[in-house]
Amino acid sequence: MKRKLALLILVSLAGPILTAPAAMADTPKITVAASILPLADFTRRVGGDRVEVETLIPPGASPHAFEPPPSVMARAARARVLVYIGAGLEPWADRVRRSHTDAVAVVEAARGITMLQDGDHPHHEGEGKEVHQGHGPKAKEAHHHASGNPHIWLDPVLAQEICGKIAAALIEVDPTHKELYTANLQKFLAELEDLHQEITRRTAAWTIKEYVCFHPAYAYFAQRYGLREVGVIEMAPGRGPTPKHLRKLIRDIRHFGIRVVFSEPQFSPRVAEVIAQEAGVKVLMLDPVGGRPPYGSDYIKLMKYNLDTMEKAMK
Numbered sequence: 001m002k003r004k005l006a007l008l009i010l011v012s013l014a015g016p017i018l019t020a021p022a023a024m025a026d027t028p029k030i031t032v033a034a035s036i037l038p039l040a041d042f043t044r045r046v047g048g049d050r051v052e053v054e055t056l057i058p059p060g061a062s063p064h065a066f067e068p069p070p071s072v073m074a075r076a077a078r079a080r081v082l083v084y085i086g087a088g089l090e091p092w093a094d095r096v097r098r099s100h101t102d103a104v105a106v107v108e109a110a111r112g113i114t115m116l117q118d119g120d121h122p123h124h125e126g127e128g129k130e131v132h133q134g135h136g137p138k139a140k141e142a143h144h145h146a147s148g149n150p151h152i153w154l155d156p157v158l159a160q161e162i163c164g165k166i167a168a169a170l171i172e173v174d175p176t177h178k179e180l181y182t183a184n185l186q187k188f189l190a191e192l193e194d195l196h197q198e199i200t201r202r203t204a205a206w207t208i209k210e211y212v213c214f215h216p217a218y219a220y221f222a223q224r225y226g227l228r229e230v231g232v233i234e235m236a237p238g239r240g241p242t243p244k245h246l247r248k249l250i251r252d253i254r255h256f257g258i259r260v261v262f263s264e265p266q267f268s269p270r271v272a273e274v275i276a277q278e279a280g281v282k283v284l285m286l287d288p289v290g291g292r293p294p295y296g297s298d299y300i301k302l303m304k305y306n307l308d309t310m311e312k313a314m315k
């Protein structure tokens, strides 16, 4: 009897708590760990104020050379959603995934996307068939995933596909806010589509379609907009060019009437400057990752900055 009463009290106490409208309560934000700035920006745009996004690779660091310290691995392991590119760009992401419980959603952006291999470039003969992913410190870990050139985010059409995957992951962990995520996604997709239209319109008017850049970061961008990467200074960051390769780059620059060699803020511009001086052209900077003024962590602003820069050299 006494026991029954206690149970009754317990039930009546629990009652109001259990029936409190969950949707009205301020549910905690969804923590997201994104490997690179553009993925963090995509997630913020889709998640709005429902997400707390952390970028794992700090601005200024090259994603290729980045090996996360234990503090970054720990932060990544605490997040409820993990967003990364895949294709060997972040070989350490496998370790984060293994340390996670089932309660986590994972977005491997490259999964399901047709990857370009560096061997696809007709002008890289003599460089062997090594794929771009091979330059990561632990690239072998990623072999069972998508492989190839990882720079898919620099194509605004593929960016739309990535945002769709991010929205699906947020809905998976936070289904009560599905409508919000869907509405945010639609709005951002429209902005990405506008960006794509603008790039299509402007690149079509360029008289020079060929370019030389630091490493094969713009392969998907070039494919989308009918441009042609005739050479890169380093096939993989850290693998410096041979004298023979440099001579070939200079020949190509002259042959195609290229006016500029593109460097990158994450790497020393020294080799680009040597080539440019030898070929009598200028050096301009393209940023494949972001995080600097004037674009900061804003993907669309970053893309427009790169577009403006290319236009100066190729129009």
Ligand SMILES: [Zn+2]
Residues within 6 Å of the ligand: 064, 151, 215, 216, 217, 288
């Ligand atoms: Zn890269």
